[in-house]
Amino acid sequence: MRDTKESRLLLVLLIVVAFALITVDIRGGENSPVQGARRAAAAAFGPVENGVAGAVDPVGNAIAAVRDSNTRHNRITTLEHENAKLKRELGTGDANRAKAQELDKILRTAGAGQYGVKGAQVVAIGAAQGFSWTVTIDIGSNDGIKRDMTVLNGDGLVGRVTTVGPSTSTVLLANDPDFTVGTRLEKTNELGFATGQGDRPLSVQLLNTKANVKPGDRMVTFGSSKDKPFVPGVPVGKVVRVDPSAGNLTRTVYVQPFVGFTKLDVVGVVVQAPRKDPRDTVLPPKPKVKPTPTVTVTVTPSAGTGQNQGTGQDQGNGQGQGNGQGTADGGGVLPDPNAGQNANAGH
Missing domain, CATH: 1.20.5 (Single alpha-helices involved in coiled-coils or other helix-helix interfaces)
Structure with a gap:
């Protein structure tokens, strides 16, 4: 369609009509x-x-x-x-x-x-400075850690601090062959020196060759001069084997450590020693041994056991009579071989 004046007028009219219809439709509603x-x-x-x-x-x-x-x-x-x-x-x-x-x-x-400890976490394990059994912990000199401090965990002795950095430290474990600690036997107070043997029990040389020691006995640290490198009373382990003295100057026993060195995670570094030796108080109570029950055997008499009963009777009416018989509980009557009858008559 050409753009003319008539077409424009038609478009305007169509728009007007459309708006009019929309208005009428809206106002009319359903009756539109x-x-x-x-x-x-x-x-x-x-x-x-x-x-x-x-x-x-x-x-x-x-x-x-x-x-x-x-x-x-x-x-x-x-x-x-x-x-x-x-x-x-x-x-x-x-x-x-x-x-x-x-x-x-x-x-x-x-x-x-009564130890003052600072908690730490093991962040590395492996050789350090030529030691074969060491771990690295995440605290160091910035945390107040110094060389030759005792390291423990909830089970007992872990080792001692050997090298200190600003934020980490190296700990020599108690099972290292270069590790030695003075020990004291529970109750008897026998002294010795424990040396690490890797994944085998510690070797302890007791000073008394006649010391009364047996498997199951426990040991704690004896302590060092000025509490370095070891504070006293830390649990070490229990005896698993005793070698005969055989005339040696010392007696060798083997101690299984309380600590599992292959699964260390959280440890504590002793930054303050106790005022007095705790002796055996850090050791946990020994488990109570349950008594062995006793068995009582009651014997009941069998039904075949017999019982004899004898009866004698005399009559004084000019006639004497004696009777004897045996009775068994089993229900049988046993005659008495000595039983007899005598009768006398007198007029």
């Missing part, structure tokens, strides 16, 4: 005069709209599915990340609980011996 025309248009164009929608909807649905798929993928990825995070937190929680329990044991040990 154009309601019939709308229904007719719906009846005429409805099938066409459905056909077009049927043709277009698969494409729209596919596009929506792709969009929703991306959203679902993002949600799945988010959930996977959240699950992994929860698993890590759960693992961390278990590890923290284990550390808290170990630290609690260390505090109980320190309380029993």
